[in-house]
Amino acid sequence: MMVLKIKNLLINLIPSLITIFIALFIGAILIIFSGNNPIEAYAYMIRGAFGSKQNISETMVKTIPLTMMALGTSIAFKNQLWNIGGDGQFIIGALFSTSIGLSLNLPSWIMLPLSLIAAFLGGGLWSALAGWLKAKFNANEVITTLMLNYIASFILAYLVYGPMMDPNGFGFPQTPLLKDSYHLGLFSQETRIHMGIFVAIALIIIMIFFWKSKLGYKIELMGQGEQVARYAGINAKKMMILTMMLSGGLAGVAGWNEVYGLHYRLMTDIASGYGSMAIVIALLGNLNPIGIAISSFFFSILLVGGNTMQRMTTIPYSIVNIIQGLVVIFVITRATLFKNIGMTKLKKLMNIGNKNMGETKDVK
Amino acid sequence: MLNNILTAGFFISVLAATIRLATPILLGALGGIYSQRAGILNLGMEGTMCIGAVIAFIVAFFSHSLILGVLAAMICGMIFTLIMAWLSVTMKSNQVIAGTALTILGTGFAAFLYRTVFGVLSLPPQITSFGELHIPILSSIPIIGPIFFQHNVLVYLAYFLIIITWIVLEKTIFGLNIKVVGEHPRAADSKGINVAKIRYASLMIEGLYGGLAGAFMTTAYLNSFLDTMISGRGFIAVAVVVFARWQPVKAMWGALIFGFASALQIRLQAIGTNIPNQFLLMLPYILTVIALISVSKNAQFPSAYTKPYSRMER
Numbered sequence: 001m002m003v004l005k006i007k008n009l010l011i012n013l014i015p016s017l018i019t020i021f022i023a024l025f026i027g028a029i030l031i032i033f034s035g036n037n038p039i040e041a042y043a044y045m046i047r048g049a050f051g052s053k054q055n056i057s058e059t060m061v062k063t064i065p066l067t068m069m070a071l072g073t074s075i076a077f078k079n080q081l082w083n084i085g086g087d088g089q090f091i092i093g094a095l096f097s098t099s100i101g102l103s104l105n106l107p108s109w110i111m112l113p114l115s116l117i118a119a120f121l122g123g124g125l126w127s128a129l130a131g132w133l134k135a136k137f138n139a140n141e142v143i144t145t146l147m148l149n150y151i152a153s154f155i156l157a158y159l160v161y162g163p164m165m166d167p168n169g170f171g172f173p174q175t176p177l178l179k180d181s182y183h184l185g186l187f188s189q190e191t192r193i194h195m196g197i198f199v200a201i202a203l204i205i206i207m208i209f210f211w212k213s214k215l216g217y218k219i220e221l222m223g224q225g226e227q228v229a230r231y232a233g234i235n236a237k238k239m240m241i242l243t244m245m246l247s248g249g250l251a252g253v254a255g256w257n258e259v260y261g262l263h264y265r266l267m268t269d270i271a272s273g274y275g276s277m278a279i280v281i282a283l284l285g286n287l288n289p290i291g292i293a294i295s296s297f298f299f300s301i302l303l304v305g306g307n308t309m310q311r312m313t314t315i316p317y318s319i320v321n322i323i324q325g326l327v328v329i330f331v332i333t334r335a336t337l338f339k340n341i342g343m344t345k346l347k348k349l350m351n352i353g354n355k356n357m358g359e360t361k362d363v364k
Numbered sequence: 365m366l367n368n369i370l371t372a373g374f375f376i377s378v379l380a381a382t383i384r385l386a387t388p389i390l391l392g393a394l395g396g397i398y399s400q401r402a403g404i405l406n407l408g409m410e411g412t413m414c415i416g417a418v419i420a421f422i423v424a425f426f427s428h429s430l431i432l433g434v435l436a437a438m439i440c441g442m443i444f445t446l447i448m449a450w451l452s453v454t455m456k457s458n459q460v461i462a463g464t465a466l467t468i469l470g471t472g473f474a475a476f477l478y479r480t481v482f483g484v485l486s487l488p489p490q491i492t493s494f495g496e497l498h499i500p501i502l503s504s505i506p507i508i509g510p511i512f513f514q515h516n517v518l519v520y521l522a523y524f525l526i527i528i529t530w531i532v533l534e535k536t537i538f539g540l541n542i543k544v545v546g547e548h549p550r551a552a553d554s555k556g557i558n559v560a561k562i563r564y565a566s567l568m569i570e571g572l573y574g575g576l577a578g579a580f581m582t583t584a585y586l587n588s589f590l591d592t593m594i595s596g597r598g599f600i601a602v603a604v605v606v607f608a609r610w611q612p613v614k615a616m617w618g619a620l621i622f623g624f625a626s627a628l629q630i631r632l633q634a635i636g637t638n639i640p641n642q643f644l645l646m647l648p649y650i651l652t653v654i655a656l657i658s659v660s661k662n663a664q665f666p667s668a669y670t671k672p673y674s675r676m677e678r
Contacts, residue, residue, distance in 0.1 A: 030476065033480070034476070034480040035480075082460040082461070082464075084464060133653070133656075133657060137656075137657040137660050137661050138660040138661050139653070139656045139657050139660045140603075140606065140656065140660065142407060142460055142464075143599060143602065143603045143606075143652065143653075143656055144653055144656065146596065146599050147596070147599070147603075147649040147650070147652050147653050148653070150595075150596055150646070150649040151646050151649050151650060151653075154642040154643070154645050154646045154649075155642070155646075157642045158640050158642035158643065161640075161642070162640060276464070276468055279461075279464060280468070283461065314483065316475060316476050316479035316480065318471075318472045318473075318475035318476040318479065318591075319472070319476055320472070321468055321469070321471060321472025321473075321475070321476075322469060322472040322473055322476060324468050324469075324472070325465050325466065325467075325468040325469025325470075325472055325473075326469065328461060328464070328465035328468065329447070329451065329462070329465050329466075329469070332451065332455070332457040332458060332461055332462060332465070333451065333455045333457060
């Protein structure tokens, strides 16, 4: 059973690896156009991601929030709800948890779980708002979650430039630091990798069991279409709001992770555009928790390595965004593409993983 | 401060800016009407606009011709939207995800192209943008003149395209075909209308409009390119299409509302109000949500909205 599962997982990895390979190949062509050597560029990327203890730690540091957010995204996507507001939910989650951390004086063993719950609620409510607007007014969640991203980032900017600004911060747009006892522990003083990784691992395990639970099953059923859900006697509107709440909650936890594990304060650029990357990761990982963890790791390599590549060559960092976009395009087309080529066996395998996104359903 | 607001000059400048700032959203929305009427929701408009903005800038910079820049932007917008057509019509992929992918791809590619062409410069390269074109006689009418008749040529073009869009959709066979394909692709197919062809065509037209909207940002609104210059305008345009219930004239009103919110924010910031500017900056985005809520409940979406068509399936 276990062997079969691992085998299945490995076979499922093949199409993803091909996808990544094609995206990197097109990226290489663009790199040639920009007057650089693609092999050298990708070598810098690998060196940037794995070159030293610090680099490996940085890659892991990025993997943690990306995994959390993509797990959140996957919940909504399974329900065919296109939550693309991860950044906004991340910001509100970070905001809720920072406010608690800055205003309450509690032992750290109470504060850490409490701030995590606050972050979950913050991100969850922000996202549930979009879910509610969809359930109540039929407002397209793609547009509302996106607009809520902009609104959240302006709320954040207002607070860190105004009421929450560090009075001793020389006017930098950031809040004061959380007190030392609230910081998540580090593994070593030389690197930034912190205990948040255990929260991420816990979330991966929780999500594996979540999809086996009754609630998880209901969400998957909802994704099969409204009719299926109706036959199963599911209250679609309630589920819609709940799904969005859980989805945004995890993005909020990613915000908590960045504040309590990495920066220890809020600043304007805290979300750093993880939201759109989380979408790509969730899709590349077939909305499967393990797949998501692996894809997150791959995208952290791109992120951290991409920065090094930009420093060492004249290749703009935006090549990473292009590769992201290409990955999504290949993920959504590969089932049909392989069918046309005649690789029926591979296609069959991919249909297992792709049933939630290969085919279009009514998304209005 | 209130004295500064309650002046004729303030109102005139806000209203004139409203018309100008509504232009890119109007262009994007008019384009979106074609494709959404045909049953395709293209969220890649944001990416198309970015491509249009950067292409218009680069071509205009090197050719010293703004017209050439705008034309190149429109053609590139069309080519870029072909990817959406291929994904949504031929590959029958999920349109929301395909559109999101194109947005990521388009914004990334625009930034990449700009850096590759110009490198990292301390001073951003600039072009001479379209100047104001004063309409004779009309522009000298007090109040009305400065508000309506002292704009650059692309603004007039955008408002003129409302009429063109309306005529194409309501008065031509092509427009009728678009609507039939969006409402009832099977019936269209049985009448011998090529569903895929009509959907490809409507998306390509949308690409032309989207490219033009992007070009407006670099050649008429500003005279340089910024990575962040589209900042959600493409998505707002998509929202306006729904808000306008797929009608060109209503799309103009939708675009004007957002233009007004942006104009008010810029003007109020300029004269220095006590309202924190982040709240003013939020205004267009909040309005989008409110506008969407107010119409979505009763909106009559085209019946085949976001549904790929396949002859085999029933």
